[in-house]
Amino acid sequence: MSFMPYVAPEQMMKDRSDYAHKGIARGRSVVGLEYADGLLFLAENPSATLHKISEIYDHVAFAGVGKYSEFEELRIAGIRLADLRGYSYGREDVKARDLANAYSQALSAIFTQQMKPYEVEVLVGEVDGSAGGTAVYHILFDGSVTDEQGFVAMGGHAEELTEALRERYEPDWDLATAVRTGVQALATVPEPREINDDQIEAGVLDRTRAQRRKFRRLPADEIAGYLT
Numbered sequence: 735m736s737f738m739p740y741v742a743p744e745q746m747m748k749d750r751s752d753y754a755h756k757g758i759a760r761g762r763s764v765v766g767l768e769y770a771d772g773l774l775f776l777a778e779n780p781s782a783t784l785h786k787i788s789e790i791y792d793h794v795a796f797a798g799v800g801k802y803s804e805f806e807e808l809r810i811a812g813i814r815l816a817d818l819r820g821y822s823y824g825r826e827d828v829k830a831r832d833l834a835n836a837y838s839q840a841l842s843a844i845f846t847q848q849m850k851p852y853e854v855e856v857l858v859g860e861v862d863g864s865a866g867g868t869a870v871y872h873i874l875f876d877g878s879v880t881d882e883q884g885f886v887a888m889g890g891h892a893e894e895l896t897e898a899l900r901e902r903y904e905p906d907w908d909l910a911t912a913v914r915t916g917v918q919a920l921a922t923v924p925e926p927r928e929i930n931d932d933q934i935e936a937g938v939l940d941r942t943r944a945q946r947r948k949f950r951r952l953p954a955d956e957i958a959g960y961l962t
Contacts, residue, residue, distance in 0.1 A: 744820040758800040763889030764798065765919060766857050766882070768905060769912040772940045772948070773859045773868055776916040777958050779935040787937040789878025789949035791828045793861050795939050799889040800854035800875070808837060809857060823912045825926040825946075830860035834879050835872035842877025851875050855888040861941040861948055868941075891923035898922050909938065913952070913960040931958040 741749075764777040764786055775797045776828060777786040786805075787797045790812050798805025815836055816828045837856060845851045850873050858871045870882040885903045887895035897921040907915070922928045936952040943950070 735814040747846075751876065752851055754800075754845075754851045754853050758855055758875065759890030761799050763887060763891050763920060763923065764797045764799050764857065765888075765895060765899065765916050766859060766886045767899070767903070767907070767912045767916055768868055768870070768884055769907045769909055770905075771909065771935070771942045772861045773870065773941065774909065774912045775857065775859065776913065776920065776936050777935045778835055778920050778929055778933055780933045787934060787935055787951070789937070789947070790833065791820065792825060792946050793939060793941075793948045794828060794830050794833065795949050797857040797859075797888075797937075798863065799856075801852070804852045805854040805856055808840070808852075808854065811840070812837065812858070824828055825852060830858045830869050834858045834873055837873045837905055840877075840878045841873060841875060843899055845876040857882075857886065859939060861939040863941065867958045875935060888918075894923045895919055910960040912956060917961060931961050934961075957959075 763777040764775065767774045775787045775795060779786050788809055790796045794816065796812060798809065809920050812956055815833060820828045841852060854875055856873050857870060858950050861868050869883055869884055871879055872882050872888060873879045881924050882904060885899045887899060901960050917929055917934060921927055932954055934957050936957055938950050938952065939948045941948060
């Protein structure tokens, strides 16, 4: 007959939290920045095929850090949920807030009920009409969700990145300034260094686009032009 030792619930939650934090800290960071025409997601990512930043729906975007397979699973689930809601009701009924709540509930259940928590943090962003319609939600591995304003950083060096962005951020930047400043902030952690433009992944939700789809992935030559 096997014997399972007793572990206090608070100790179990702490152990799971520490485990998730260590996994997330091994990955590179992501920043989100509001700029004059929309929302920019920016990441240091040397891979050309394993994206951290993606479109979820017409005016909704996703970014993830941590274990790729886990945040990719969340991204796909978000696309399916958005497609179902848009088909069942209307495209305008797909909201980042609802997706953030769904991610929060799923990650909370995994964190409390499964032996291993997900080693991820995700951002869900939305643009809708005027600048007042921009929204960014930050969801942690335990299901905690926050409504961010202006800028947000996540990943292993989120605190240092947040401080770097707080010192630099201005709400009415053009896209070039937002990209340049975001890369400069990423290059400050874990220690000051140079990041090549081919190691930057960037995507924007541009509310000024005439197309229904507001998401656009920035090509490498455009990023390089902003950084020169």
